[in-house]
Amino acid sequence: MIYLDYNATTPVTPSVLEAMLPWFSETFFNAASAHQGGRRASHAVDVARDQISSLLHCRAGELVFTSGATEANNLALKGLRSGASRMVTVATEHKAVLDVATYWSERGRPVTILSVSRDGLIDLDELAEVIAVGDVGVVSVMLANNETGVIQDLARISEIIHQSDALLHCDATQAVGKMKVDVDELGVDLLSLSAHKLYGPKGVGALFVRRGVELGTQMHGGGHENGMRSGTLNVPGIVGFGAAAEYVGAHLENSMKLTDLLDEFTSHLAACGVDFDVVAAGTPKLPNTINIRFIGADGEAVMVNAPKVAMSSGSACTARIPEPSHVLTAMGLSHAEAEECLRISCGIPTTVVEMREAAALVAQAVTRVKELTS
Numbered sequence: 001m002i003y004l005d006y007n008a009t010t011p012v013t014p015s016v017l018e019a020m021l022p023w024f025s026e027t028f029f030n031a032a033s034a035h036q037g038g039r040r041a042s043h044a045v046d047v048a049r050d051q052i053s054s055l056l057h058c059r060a061g062e063l064v065f066t067s068g069a070t071e072a073n074n075l076a077l078k079g080l081r082s083g084a085s086r087m088v089t090v091a092t093e094h095k096a097v098l099d100v101a102t103y104w105s106e107r108g109r110p111v112t113i114l115s116v117s118r119d120g121l122i123d124l125d126e127l128a129e130v131i132a133v134g135d136v137g138v139v140s141v142m143l144a145n146n147e148t149g150v151i152q153d154l155a156r157i158s159e160i161i162h163q164s165d166a167l168l169h170c171d172a173t174q175a176v177g178k179m180k181v182d183v184d185e186l187g188v189d190l191l192s193l194s195a196h197k198l199y200g201p202k203g204v205g206a207l208f209v210r211r212g213v214e215l216g217t218q219m220h221g222g223g224h225e226n227g228m229r230s231g232t233l234n235v236p237g238i239v240g241f242g243a244a245a246e247y248v249g250a251h252l253e254n255s256m257k258l259t260d261l262l263d264e265f266t267s268h269l270a271a272c273g274v275d276f277d278v279v280a281a282g283t284p285k286l287p288n289t290i291n292i293r294f295i296g297a298d299g300e301a302v303m304v305n306a307p308k309v310a311m312s313s314g315s316a317c318t319a320r321i322p323e324p325s326h327v328l329t330a331m332g333l334s335h336a337e338a339e340e341c342l343r344i345s346c347g348i349p350t351t352v353v354e355m356r357e358a359a360a361l362v363a364q365a366v367t368r369v370k371e372l373t374s
């Protein structure tokens, strides 16, 4: 298999696995235990907290460990204590944010969903108008989109939002490890991330909570994580998350160069005579992500006809729902156009040879699908 679905999940890299292994068996201790073993586990968690906070340029004490980005988003958007009520978000967000907006709207809280243009970006004037009306408690905007890779101008968004008392939450799950993420440069108050998108294990993530921001707990119990998220800490997972943060931090240059591999892929497609469009072609995007519309060929059918290449026809979490991507339709693509799209996302281990082979296989698949449907 040629794996080009790194935005769905990444493999646990060997240095991460090695760091995790002892914490399952020899040093299996509960980080909350007062004995020597517990103190060792608690120290390992502190080390991981330092590793992740240096990647995000925040303080170690500003991180709350969770089970992943879904939980981090829920904790941020359900737990936030704020005088103002309106929640503002964007039509192209992940369902872990949009479904919280629906949850609030069903409970009578005002919600505004901002639209995006064909380039995937929000209209900053529209945001400024919403803020000017007042009563906005929180605005949630992702840094980089999981399906298209489009990067929003968070620093500018933060300036607009912070002209009011509203707080800014950012789902940075896809951005962390693929581009520089500095919570101060971005001007965010809350930021979600997940280990399995950056060569760490599944089932562990974190929420950055800027000092002074008050969050109500969503998980009641033993008062772990300063009372913000109770539950015995997943020590092996957290240790792996920390090692993964160090790994992606050290490989940031390599990640930035992944765009060359995507160029290789599209040049090969073009050389094979494939008729395609790149979604949001001129917009700043993640270096590893491209969403391609194969004009006249159904994306799912292309995937079936290129079984050796692992790609995605929508976000992995909703890929089993037979509906066109809400992200692409929000960007103005028709249902038919959205169904012709496939997301290719490569990673640090991806090679040029793999990219060339994948492009050749996809080109053959497109030709076959067109023959079958003409």
Ligand SMILES: Cc1ncc(COP(=O)(O)O)c(C=O)c1O
Pocket: 007, 008, 067, 068, 069, 070, 071, 094, 096, 142, 145, 146, 171, 173, 174, 193, 194, 195, 204, 205, 315, 316, 317
């Ligand atoms: C942008 C974004 N947010 C949130 C999530 C959910 O992350 P997790 O799997 O850690 O719950 C994902 C995963 O696909 C994502 O891409």
